[in-house]
Amino acid sequence: MFFRPGTTRIPFKTGKRARKRNGYPQRIELHPATDSHARAATEAYADSCASEMPWLAEWLRDSGAGGNVGLTHCASTVRRVFGLAQEWAAREPDYAHAAWEHVRLHLEAALTAHLRSKDTGDDVVALNGVQA
Known part of the structure; x- marks a missing residue:
């Protein structure tokens, strides 16, 4: 690779002509x-x-x-997988919605702080006002 x-x-x-396909995947x-x-x-x-x-x-x-250098480039994947995990957990009898939403809030804060640090060029991620 x-x-x-x-x-x-x-x-x-x-274009006007259709692309020729030779059976091999495009690079x-x-x-x-x-x-x-x-x-x-x-x-x-x-x-x-x-x-x-x-x-x-x-x-x-x-x-x-x-x-x-930071948390992740795949923030949308993290959000999607967390949502799936929460859906699966919600099917269980001991599901605690408030606890999951608390984790979601902090996860979102971490992902948002990471995106802001990439936009400003900083490699340090601030979580809850504390730089890590």
């Missing part, structure tokens, strides 16, 4: 240095392959592609 300036763009150029190149979605995808891939290919996960996280 190489991360180079690419030749394939998404969405593909559309799609990610640009983590300029695309926050590419950084999120790289982080998610590193998390996914960590158990089977720890060397690749480590390389992705250490490379400029991963570049994860």
